[in-house]
Amino acid sequence: MIIDLRSDTVTRPTPEMRQAMYDAEVGDDVYGEDPTVRELEEKAAEILGKEAALFVTSGTQGNQTAVLTHCRPGDEMILEGESHIFLYEGGAAAALAGVQTRTIPGQNGIMDPSDVRKAIRGRDIHYPRTALIALENTHNKAGGRVIPLENMQAIQQVAREHGVPIHLDGARLFNAAVAAGVSPAAFAACVDSVQVCLSKGLSAPAGSILAGSAAFIEEARVWRKRLGGGLRQAGVLAAPGLIALTRMVERLHEDHDNALLLARLLNDIPGLSVDVEGVETNIVLCDISGTGLSNEAFIARMKVAGVLAGPFDDGIIRFVTHREITTSMIREAADRISGLLAV
Numbered sequence: 001m002i003i004d005l006r007s008d009t010v011t012r013p014t015p016e017m018r019q020a021m022y023d024a025e026v027g028d029d030v031y032g033e034d035p036t037v038r039e040l041e042e043k044a045a046e047i048l049g050k051e052a053a054l055f056v057t058s059g060t061q062g063n064q065t066a067v068l069t070h071c072r073p074g075d076e077m078i079l080e081g082e083s084h085i086f087l088y089e090g091g092a093a094a095a096l097a098g099v100q101t102r103t104i105p106g107q108n109g110i111m112d113p114s115d116v117r118k119a120i121r122g123r124d125i126h127y128p129r130t131a132l133i134a135l136e137n138t139h140n141k142a143g144g145r146v147i148p149l150e151n152m153q154a155i156q157q158v159a160r161e162h163g164v165p166i167h168l169d170g171a172r173l174f175n176a177a178v179a180a181g182v183s184p185a186a187f188a189a190c191v192d193s194v195q196v197c198l199s200k201g202l203s204a205p206a207g208s209i210l211a212g213s214a215a216f217i218e219e220a221r222v223w224r225k226r227l228g229g230g231l232r233q234a235g236v237l238a239a240p241g242l243i244a245l246t247r248m249v250e251r252l253h254e255d256h257d258n259a260l261l262l263a264r265l266l267n268d269i270p271g272l273s274v275d276v277e278g279v280e281t282n283i284v285l286c287d288i289s290g291t292g293l294s295n296e297a298f299i300a301r302m303k304v305a306g307v308l309a310g311p312f313d314d315g316i317i318r319f320v321t322h323r324e325i326t327t328s329m330i331r332e333a334a335d336r337i338s339g340l341l342a343v
Helices: 015-023 035-048 059-070 113-119 149-162 173-180 184-188 214-226 235-247 252-267 295-304 327-342
Strands: 052-056 076-080 100-104 130-136 166-169 193-197 208-212 283-287 310-313 316-320
Touching: 015 235, 035 052, 035 184, 035 193, 035 208, 035 235, 052 059, 052 214, 052 235, 059 130, 059 166, 059 193, 059 208, 059 214, 100 113, 113 149, 130 149, 149 166, 149 184, 173 184, 173 193, 173 252, 184 193, 208 214, 252 283, 252 316, 252 327, 295 310, 295 316, 295 327
Parallel strands: 076 100, 076 130, 130 166, 166 193
Antiparallel strands: 052 208, 193 208, 283 316, 310 316
């Protein structure tokens, strides 16, 4: 048995999702005629407390559509220095939108509102216009940490004072909501636009949601088309997305519990170290430097033992729990890892 802990993106659609795909009522979404896509967008907007929403092909497309909609070439956006938009989206903000990024170091992905205030540009012909502030919740590079609602509200206040919109990369926003006991809409109320992934812990096969005001989404729809994201009978993808939004959120606490169990078990293995208290959602960052093995060698040994995980930083391996990982599989994975290090 292979225990795949590389990412929650490896989740496969449930039988119910597959049946919904087969049964989906469809139309041409570019013409606005796909009823299942429209239903998904309306439901997503309702859950997130926004006027409107747009179904996009991926989280990166959702984030970059937001950047393109909020900004103009030569503008600057403020974001945390290890954010997904900055590190893992191929420099798209620069390549596609012509937007300069100004990064702020965070603590566990959390930016200090005073640092954000200082980074906002004054009016000067030598400076780019500060056109956007981007947040990320949960924060991937920080190990799935939750950005507290109070921090987001404080940054929102700074942004309002300066007339700067905020975009939230909420790829795993529902994980944050479940962990914090806060509604997704409460987090989304702090920002002008928000992107959430359907294809991670929520187990849909593809797709993300971008939500905001009706005027924002109308403009974002144009940018989605320019980016090649205008799909036709997209209801076959929207149908499992509806199930993801309405039936898969309530089980996310199981993934969080399994992640915490894995963190504790790994931390008990000689040579491995995990900040157990820092495991807040479904991501576990494990320091393997005590084993003397490189990331490549450690991952190769795990693969032989039937456990898959991914490199994260030098000497750091990332494990991600998800719907297809049970508690017994967590214990089995830890046993296998302990065994391969005992050789």
